[in-house]
Amino acid sequence: MANIDFQLMLITDTAATTAATATARPITEAVEEALKAGVKAVQIREKAMSTQELTALAMELRQITKHFGALLFINDRVDVALCAEADGVQLTGTSIPIDAVRRLAGDKLLIGKSTHSLDEAFDARKKGADYILLGPIYETPSKAKYGEPIGPEVILKVKHRVKLPVFAVGGIKPHNVKEVMEFGADGIAVISGILSSDNIADVTEKYLELLR
Numbered sequence: 421m422a423n424i425d426f427q428l429m430l431i432t433d434t435a436a437t438t439a440a441t442a443t444a445r446p447i448t449e450a451v452e453e454a455l456k457a458g459v460k461a462v463q464i465r466e467k468a469m470s471t472q473e474l475t476a477l478a479m480e481l482r483q484i485t486k487h488f489g490a491l492l493f494i495n496d497r498v499d500v501a502l503c504a505e506a507d508g509v510q511l512t513g514t515s516i517p518i519d520a521v522r523r524l525a526g527d528k529l530l531i532g533k534s535t536h537s538l539d540e541a542f543d544a545r546k547k548g549a550d551y552i553l554l555g556p557i558y559e560t561p562s563k564a565k566y567g568e569p570i571g572p573e574v575i576l577k578v579k580h581r582v583k584l585p586v587f588a589v590g591g592i593k594p595h596n597v598k599e600v601m602e603f604g605a606d607g608i609a610v611i612s613g614i615l616s617s618d619n620i621a622d623v624t625e626k627y628l629e630l631l632r
């Protein structure tokens with residue numbers, strides 16, 4: 421199983437990010453630009469893709485991430501993660517349970533869990549997750565339907581009670597990286613801050629600099 425030795429996870433969402441003119445290009449190109457700038461973990465999160473499209477993208481990004489020495493995670497789809505020989509799977513609130521994934525994948529996959537509260541974080545640890553995403557910390561259009569963001573203070577509470585790497589997600593922009601890290605996050609996960617930027621390389625370098 422791979423090590424969780426990254427601080428910045430880039431999450432893909434072509435539906436949300438290719439609408440912006442500056443980033444209207446294949447997702448593989450955008451991801452490659454971020455990898456060139458130093459990203460060491462990529463999560464493919466493509467809720468609207470067919471299984472075949474998703475598998476093809478996973479295979480392609482597997483080659484590219486390997487070339488850059490970066491980890492690859494697949495949102496929700498354990499089967500696709502195994503097929504593509506990804507490093508991990510990001511389980512959501514409606515995914516196969518953590519213990520079932522562990523039985524299926526053994527130590528082939530890191531298991532991340534998407535969590536939105538202290539209770540969910542605690543539960544993820546109890547059930548055997550390797551790390552969690554916690555959010556949405558700040559307002560972000562893609563999660564507006566779920567109500568108010570949870571705020572950065574929750575990170576501190578989770579870190580006190582849950583012995584797992586915690587990645588803050590949701591509205592993480594360069595100006596609030598310092599805040600989430602001060603509240604105890606081990607790292608951050610970002611979609612629009614990178615993929616909607618008109619200069620992916622520059623903004624990626626900026627995030628990485630802020631995390632040093």
Ligand SMILES: Cc1ncc(COP(=O)(O)OP(=O)(O)O)c(N)n1
Pocket residue numbers: 465495511512513514534535536555556563566
């Ligand atoms: C507050 C909140 N947000 C999102 C969801 C459902 O999605 P989730 O389980 O977080 O999966 P990913 O967004 O990480 O793919 C939820 N249940 N509650």
Ligand SMILES: Cc1ncsc1CCOP(=O)(O)O
Pocket residue numbers: 431534553554555556557559560561562563589590591592609610611612613
């Ligand atoms: C996947 C996810 N989980 C919680 S918020 C979120 C969306 C993050 O997107 P952005 O970085 O654009 O706010």
Ligand SMILES: [Mg+2]
Pocket residue numbers: 534535555556
């Ligand atoms: Mg989530």
